[in-house]
Every structure is written in C-alpha cells, then in structure tokens.
C-alpha cells in the first residue's frame with residue numbers, strides 16, 4: 001500500500017496499523033490466564049511476571065490477578081516496587097528479577113496498574129529480552145482511566161543522574177492484549193480519577209488538532225472526547241457509578257489509540273515542563289495551562305477546532321477555553337498555575353517556557369509558538 005499515492009484533495013495520506021487486541025468489560029480480569037496461555041502457545045514460552053506498584057498490591061487487585069494466573073497453572077513472579085515516576089534503575093532491577101526467575105526463556109510481562117507500572121513494564125520487557133530480537137511479550141491491564149499507555153509499546157522513564165526523561169520500548173513491546181476491566185478502577189479516589197480523566201480528555205483534544213492527525217486518529221479522538229466530556233464528571237461524583245467507570249476506561253483507551261497515531265501538542269509540552277520543574281501530577285499540570293494554550297492556538301487549524309467545538313456541543317470555537325476551564329474546575333482540577341497551588345510565580349516562567357519549547361511534542365501542536373510566545377502564555381496562566 002503506497003500511503004502517498006492518493007492525491008485526493010483534503011484527505012491526509014495515512015497508513016493504519018492495528019494495535020493490541022482488546023478484551024473489555026466488567027470482570028475481564030478473570031480471562032487474564034487465558035490470554036497469557038494463548039501467548040505461551042503462540043511463542044512456545046512459559047511463565048509470567050506481574051509488574052505493578054506497592055499501592056496496588058495493598059488494594060488486593062494484584063492478589064486477584066495472581067489467583068487467576070495460578071488457576072491457569074502459570075508460574076508467576078511479581079515486581080511490585082515500581083516508583084510513581086519509574087526510573088531507569090527500577091527497570092534494570094526488574095529485568096534482573098526476570099532473568100533470575102526465568103533464565104533463558106521469554107515469560108509474559110503482565111503490566112498491571114496506572115501509567116507508571118505500564119511504562120516500567122515496557123522497559124523491563126525490552127531490557128530483559130535479547131537486544132537483537134523482539135521484546136518480551138506484554139499484556140497490559142490498566143487500573144486507571146487516563147494514560148492510554150496500553151495502546152503502544154513506548155514508555156517514559158526518569159534518569160535522575162542526567163536529570164532528564166528517557167524513552168524506552170519499541171514497537172515489539174506493544175501489548176499483545178489490552179485487558180480493560182472497569183471494576184479495577186472503582187476503588188480509585190476522586191482526586192486521581194479526575195487528574196487521570198483530564199489527561200484522557202487532553203489526549204483527545206490535542207490529537208484532534210495535532211499536525212499528525214489522520215482520518216483514523218480523528219475517529220478515535222472524537223469518540224474519546226465525547227465520552228470523557230460526558231462521563232468524567234459522573235465518575236468523579238460517584239466512584240461506584242459502573243456506567244461512568246466503564247465509559248471512562250473506554251474513553252481513555254480510545255484517546256490512547258488516537259495519540260499513538262497522531263502525537264500530542266503544546267499542552268503536553270508545557271505540562272511535561274511543569275512536572276519536571278515542580279513535581280506536579282501530570283493531569284493537574286495539563287489543566288493548569290489548557291485554557292490558555294487553546295486560546296493561543298485557535299487561529300491555526302480552524303477546521304480541527306471546529307470539530308472539537310462540534311463534539312462538545314458548543315456554539316463557536318471561541319467558547320472552548322472557558323468551557324474547558326469550567327469542566328476541569330467542576331471535577332476539581334482547577335486550571336491556572338496559582339489555582340493548582342503549585343507555588344509557581346513570575347520567576348519560574350522563563351525556565352518553563354525554555355523547557356517546553358525544547359520538547360519535541362510541542363512542535364506537533366497546530367501553533368507551536370516561539371519561546372517569547374510561551375513566556376506570555378505561561379504568564380497568562382499565572383492565576
């Protein structure tokens with residue numbers, strides 16, 4: 001298929017590659033053992049390594065997964081010390097556990113948790129495998145409705161020694177299966193539910209307007225946006241609302257499918273900078289600058305902004321910054337750098353703008369902006 005051969009006006013040439021198989025629904029975790037055994041049969045391998053974090057272990061979800069794997073007769077070890085922001089060192093330690101438990105073989109890596117556990121699992125799946133061949137097979141089981149990390153093979157790690165983020169994984173660490181069980185998200189408190197849900201909504205918005213968008217990414221992003229906008233407030237108001245939890249897990253997954261194809265934009269460029277400099281939770285860092293970035297960007301890609309406006313049922317694109325700010329505030333993720341209680345003042349603006357302009361993700365935005373533009377934008381977000 002020659003992606004560039006068609007010159008139909010108005011249609012972006014694109015290639016669509018399928019992502020992981022998806023098994024979605026309440027109670028899907030019960031089928032984890034079947035999926036692991038399927039991979040074993042396909043790969044002539046054995047064993048499983050559950051990569052998760054200590055917080056999740058305390059909830060009983062890890063024990064539930066281990067019981068399912070035991071019932072399937074699958075020998076399993078657990079790596080449960082993934083930090084909130086996984087580091088290169090934590091991935092190296094995890095890879096050693098795999099090598100020790102399953103010397104010379106290719107166990108299935110079961111990534112169980114939020115974005116951090118999934119990122120670390122991809123790093124371990126890559127590092128524990130022969131570097132000249134594919135990464136270890138991976139099955140992803142997200143327990144938050146946010147990052148969409150189950151849709152692709154790439155993760156982000158911290159390298160404290162070099163004080164920077166490093167990317168890990170490759171296309172071979174794309175999960176074989178994304179297991180979406182909304183029951184696993186019911187126990188998540190309102191604060192993290194809101195912050196991760198805002199992340200999913202921003203993925204959808206940035207994907208819809210990104211320079212890398214295609215008809216396929218637009219289809220995923222528009223449906224993700226519609227669901228997240230409708231259902232996050234309900235999931236935050238009542239964590240036991242089964243419909244809202246299920247809709248949000250699907251929304252986050254569709255947004256992940258979208259961003260994996262299109263890339264993100266300036267909200268993430270600035271959000272990464274805010275998190276790197278001030279240690280702020282990802283979703284809160286995004287909300288802090290979202291309305292101002294949208295206001296700054298509306299003049300570029302008007303058709304794409306019209307689509308966002310239409311999905312949200314708003315009268316005109318200029319209504320977007322205010323409507324997005326109100327929506328974030330309603331779920332408790334208040335926009336503005338001051339409102340987020342981050343202690344960020346005028347003296348921090350230059351450094352944030354410098355870091356954001358250097359982040360490649362910013363250049364995928366409809367309007368990337370020069371450093372001076374971002375200084376102005378961050379200054380306007382200081383309230």
Ligand SMILES: [Zn+2]
Nearest residue numbers: 147199203282
């Ligand atoms: Zn994000």
